[in-house]
Amino acid sequence: MENLAVATSGLTKRFHQQVAVNAVDLLVPRGAVYGFLGPNGSGKTTTIRMLLGLIRPTAGHHRLLGKAMPDHTGNVLPLVGSLVEGPAFHPYLSARANLVRLDSVDRHADPRTTKVRIDGALDRVGLLAAADKKYRAYSLGMRQRLAIAGTLLAPRELLVLDEPTNGLDPQGTREVRHLIGSLADDGATVLISSHLLSEVEQVCTHIGVMHVGSLLTQGPIAQVRAVSEPKARVVTDRPQDAARVLRGLGLTDVVAEPGLAVGTVGAVAAEKIVMALVQDGVPVTGFALERPSLEDLFVSLTGEGFNVSG
Amino acid sequence: MSAADVSIAPAERPLRHISARFLRSELRLIFGRRRNQAGMGILAVVPIIIAIAVKVSTPRPGRGPDFLSSITSNGLFVALAALSIELGLFLPLAVGTIAGDSVAGEANIGTLRYLLTVPVHRTRLLAVKLAAITIFSLVATVWVSLVGAVVGVALFGGGEMTLLSGTQIGMGSAVLRLAMATLYLGLCFASLGAIGLFISTLTEQPIGATIAVVIINVLSFILDSIPQLSWLHEWLPTHWWMSFGDVLRDPVAWGDLTRGLLTAAGYMLVFWLAAWARFSDKDVTG
Numbered sequence: 001m002e003n004l005a006v007a008t009s010g011l012t013k014r015f016h017q018q019v020a021v022n023a024v025d026l027l028v029p030r031g032a033v034y035g036f037l038g039p040n041g042s043g044k045t046t047t048i049r050m051l052l053g054l055i056r057p058t059a060g061h062h063r064l065l066g067k068a069m070p071d072h073t074g075n076v077l078p079l080v081g082s083l084v085e086g087p088a089f090h091p092y093l094s095a096r097a098n099l100v101r102l103d104s105v106d107r108h109a110d111p112r113t114t115k116v117r118i119d120g121a122l123d124r125v126g127l128l129a130a131a132d133k134k135y136r137a138y139s140l141g142m143r144q145r146l147a148i149a150g151t152l153l154a155p156r157e158l159l160v161l162d163e164p165t166n167g168l169d170p171q172g173t174r175e176v177r178h179l180i181g182s183l184a185d186d187g188a189t190v191l192i193s194s195h196l197l198s199e200v201e202q203v204c205t206h207i208g209v210m211h212v213g214s215l216l217t218q219g220p221i222a223q224v225r226a227v228s229e230p231k232a233r234v235v236t237d238r239p240q241d242a243a244r245v246l247r248g249l250g251l252t253d254v255v256a257e258p259g260l261a262v263g264t265v266g267a268v269a270a271e272k273i274v275m276a277l278v279q280d281g282v283p284v285t286g287f288a289l290e291r292p293s294l295e296d297l298f299v300s301l302t303g304e305g306f307n308v309s310g
Numbered sequence: 311m312s313a314a315d316v317s318i319a320p321a322e323r324p325l326r327h328i329s330a331r332f333l334r335s336e337l338r339l340i341f342g343r344r345r346n347q348a349g350m351g352i353l354a355v356v357p358i359i360i361a362i363a364v365k366v367s368t369p370r371p372g373r374g375p376d377f378l379s380s381i382t383s384n385g386l387f388v389a390l391a392a393l394s395i396e397l398g399l400f401l402p403l404a405v406g407t408i409a410g411d412s413v414a415g416e417a418n419i420g421t422l423r424y425l426l427t428v429p430v431h432r433t434r435l436l437a438v439k440l441a442a443i444t445i446f447s448l449v450a451t452v453w454v455s456l457v458g459a460v461v462g463v464a465l466f467g468g469g470e471m472t473l474l475s476g477t478q479i480g481m482g483s484a485v486l487r488l489a490m491a492t493l494y495l496g497l498c499f500a501s502l503g504a505i506g507l508f509i510s511t512l513t514e515q516p517i518g519a520t521i522a523v524v525i526i527n528v529l530s531f532i533l534d535s536i537p538q539l540s541w542l543h544e545w546l547p548t549h550w551w552m553s554f555g556d557v558l559r560d561p562v563a564w565g566d567l568t569r570g571l572l573t574a575a576g577y578m579l580v581f582w583l584a585a586w587a588r589f590s591d592k593d594v595t596g
């Protein structure tokens with residue numbers, strides 16, 4: 001338990017008739033960068049709200065940084081930086097004044113270092129030059145950056161970031177990726193919910209996939225991806241013959257398309273494939289071993305459907 | 311300076327001494343907001359209008375016991391007249407606006423969730439919010455009094471004040487009596503503010519909460535004017551407000567003032583507890 005930054009067991013939230021989160025056992029090891037994935041409405045934000053004590057679980061319990069919640073809220077949350085469902089600040093205050101406000105309600109913050117810490121946080125998200133603008137005048141991406149700055153006002157052991165790159169430009173997205181990397185390097189655990197799978201793929205060590213309120217799978221990213229095996233792609237002008245050879249070798253799910261044959265490699269030694277094709281006189285103009293992208297994996301787990309589950 | 315120096319070094323974060331930072335921040339939010347400053351301006355208009363109207367009209371002495379007719383004898387009566395006029399709507403509306411905003415306003419723009427995850431304990435949040443409402447209520451009432459007193463003394467002079475019972479007191483005692491009346495009303499309005507704090511925990515629409523406070527205020531005055539409901543009157547939140555004039559008796563008639571203060575304290579306690587019961591385990595989904 002001690003080496004888990006987040007551990008939930010049977011965490012459930014029911015809104016009226018609907019079960020938004022259904023018996024989720026989220027396990028985030030300390031030091032991990034955990035990508036919390038799932039389609040719209042799958043229960044990510046609801047789970048995060050329960051973790052932070054904003055809403056009360058219908059059933060189940062959870063620990064943060066090894067301590068039972070909500071009993072230890074007062075000791076644990078000061079070490080947790082969080083971003084929940086987008087930024088929220090007072091529109092008629094400047095960015096800096098908003099951060100001062102957040103700092104002044106924090107009983108663990110030292111007022112003597114407020115200015116230094118706020119400047120540091122603003123600098124880190126690239127907002128120092130715009131610090132005295134009214135929040136109302138901020139763009140979507142600037143607001144998002146300011147919310148991230150708010151999580152950096154104090155040293156944190158855990159960051160819970162709900163869609164941190166929402167609305168950011170490519171530079172901003174890269175910066176956030178770097179930021180998450182550097183936070184992780186400093187030993188912080190990061191739980192980041194996102195739909196941007198390529199994002200997650202680049203920074204995460206672990207992933208968990210939510211679907212209609214349930215956690216379908218979770219674990220180290222390599223382990224989760226290992227579930228879907230690599231495929232061999234053969235580019236040839238005789239795809240039917242190539243497909244026959246692949247089947248003969250023991251590849252599964254073999255399909256022939258115009259100019260292309262694809263099959264799941266399974267236990268077959270990959271280096272033998274091209275040799276076998278050439279020996280059978282199948283001309284090979286291209287060969288590749290492909291791991292399915294996280295996106296393919298995501299879609300295979302959560303389905304192709306575009307409609308949000310109600 | 312590198313930002314990395316200041317923010318990341320996971321460590322225990324010691325709890326600091328109890329400080330007034332949260333309350334000060336709350337007051338800065340209230341008094342720094344343009345809308346509220348404009349509201350304070352409107353509150354100040356009433357005593358100014360009263361003073362000017364009395365000054366330019368032909369004096370008709372000896373008409374009724376109300377404060378308006380006494381203004382020409384002592385400018386401090388401008389403050390008392392302004393208080394008695396503004397206690398019907400303007401001051402309750404001002405306090406209702408701040409109280410309605412207190413929790414619902416933060417929920418509406420989403421800052422409530424970020425306060426709670428700092429973390430701010432929900433009980434502490436409600437305590438600080440009520441303290442800020444009370445301070446605002448006192449400041450707004452003092453403001454009306456102060457503007458009235460300054461404008462009144464400037465136009466009509468100060469000096470001896472004739473009390474309702476006919477006794478004369480010096481200027482110093484008169485100012486003291488005015489201060490007592492002001493403080494009394496400030497606390498009365500704060501009790502309405504506590505009702506507003508409770509309503510503010512029920513909704514995410516601050517305007518709705520403010521309107522509800524004003525409706526309760528007006529309803530209380532209406533019920534208070536129906537003789538058939540006399541058994542109810544002494545329990546109404548606004549019933550003892552007009553007793554502030556008792557500070558002008560000689561000696562001060564403490565009976566109703568004490569009842570008024572106890573009623574205000576009772577409303578504050580009951581509605582703060584109701585707010586706590588409602589809010590302490592409420593789902594914050596906004």
Ligand SMILES: Nc1ncnc2c1ncn2[C@@H]1O[C@H](COP(=O)(O)OP(=O)(O)OP(=O)(O)O)[C@@H](O)[C@H]1O
Pocket residue numbers: 015018020038039040041042043044045046047309310595
């Ligand atoms: N306060 C609420 N009352 C009723 N239902 C709610 C409430 N909050 C969330 N839900 C429902 O719970 C489900 C999960 O919502 P949630 O916000 O957790 O999804 P999400 O995974 O964060 O989605 P997104 O990727 O769009 O942010 C949705 O079906 C939503 O309608």
Ligand SMILES: [Mg+2]
Pocket residue numbers: 044045046085162
């Ligand atoms: Mg969400």
